[in-house]
Amino acid sequence: MFRTVTPAVRALLIANIGIYLLQQYVLGNAENIYQLWPWTPYPVEGALPFEPWQLVTYAFLHGSYGHIFANMFALLIFGPDVERLFGTRYFILFYFVCAISAALAQMIVTTVVPNAFGPTIGASGAIFGILLAYGMAFPRRQLLFLFVIPIRAWLFVTLYGLLELGMGVFGYEQGVAHFAHIGGMVGGYLLIRYWRARQRPSA
Numbered sequence: 001m002f003r004t005v006t007p008a009v010r011a012l013l014i015a016n017i018g019i020y021l022l023q024q025y026v027l028g029n030a031e032n033i034y035q036l037w038p039w040t041p042y043p044v045e046g047a048l049p050f051e052p053w054q055l056v057t058y059a060f061l062h063g064s065y066g067h068i069f070a071n072m073f074a075l076l077i078f079g080p081d082v083e084r085l086f087g088t089r090y091f092i093l094f095y096f097v098c099a100i101s102a103a104l105a106q107m108i109v110t111t112v113v114p115n116a117f118g119p120t121i122g123a124s125g126a127i128f129g130i131l132l133a134y135g136m137a138f139p140r141r142q143l144l145f146l147f148v149i150p151i152r153a154w155l156f157v158t159l160y161g162l163l164e165l166g167m168g169v170f171g172y173e174q175g176v177a178h179f180a181h182i183g184g185m186v187g188g189y190l191l192i193r194y195w196r197a198r199q200r201p202s203a
Contacts, residue, residue, distance in 0.1 A: 008088045009079040012095065013072055016123060019060045020068050031061060035119035036103050038110040048119075050107070059099040061121035071123045078127075078134045085137050094191060098129025101187020106180035120177050128181040129188030131157055136192065 005013070023031050032048055036058035039050040062068035083091040102125020110118060135157030142150045 004080075005076065006080040006083040006088065006091075008083050008091045008095070009075060012075060012079070012123075016060055016062070016068060016072060016075075020062050023061060032119070034058065034061060035121050036106065037119050038107050040111065055100050055103045056096065058103060058119075058121050059123045059126055062123070063121060067122060071127050074127045074131065075123070078130050081138065082130050082133045085133075090195075094129065094133065094188060095126050097191050098184040098188045099123065099126040101190075102126065102128070102177075102180040102184035105183025105186070106177050109179040120180060122177070122180075124177065125180040125184030125187075128184040132185045132188045133192060136189075 033051065034054060034057035035048075036054045037048050037050045040047075062071065079091075082094075086094060103120070106120045106125075110120070135153045139152065139154035141153045143153055143156050
């Protein structure tokens, strides 16, 4: 099965899994400088300063086996069709734009919302961008919600996005970067709109 995975998806799977193993067995606390820390003009006790590379590096770090499994499983399921649609070069660009837009959204939230200051890690923002592209490109495809309930891709993506927005606004499931997920979707949508205007590969 792995041989049929598209090139960029394969490379991202290897990179994410490889870096996670480095986290577990090599980096230790050294990984903290690669997490996404909010920008602030004043020092915050227990926090590291924001550095520009964190806009990318945070997306290759994960907090647990369940965390990386969920993200990589979604990448494996939805990524290849989106990569075939965009082409490998544009898919890679799309992935990183979504990751960076997710980081920016999360930085805004963690900077302005009281008690939300803290580091962010995970590829979820980029994955949510891919999920949005999949729903836009293949809206009538059926997915199995909770592996049981048939649901159209466009409806699944819409409901998932609204759920993330609601959970972020009302503060449910603390410790999950809901606004990063929304930021990844917004960044992906804007890039698709730009490509459409420029007649580039798009969903």
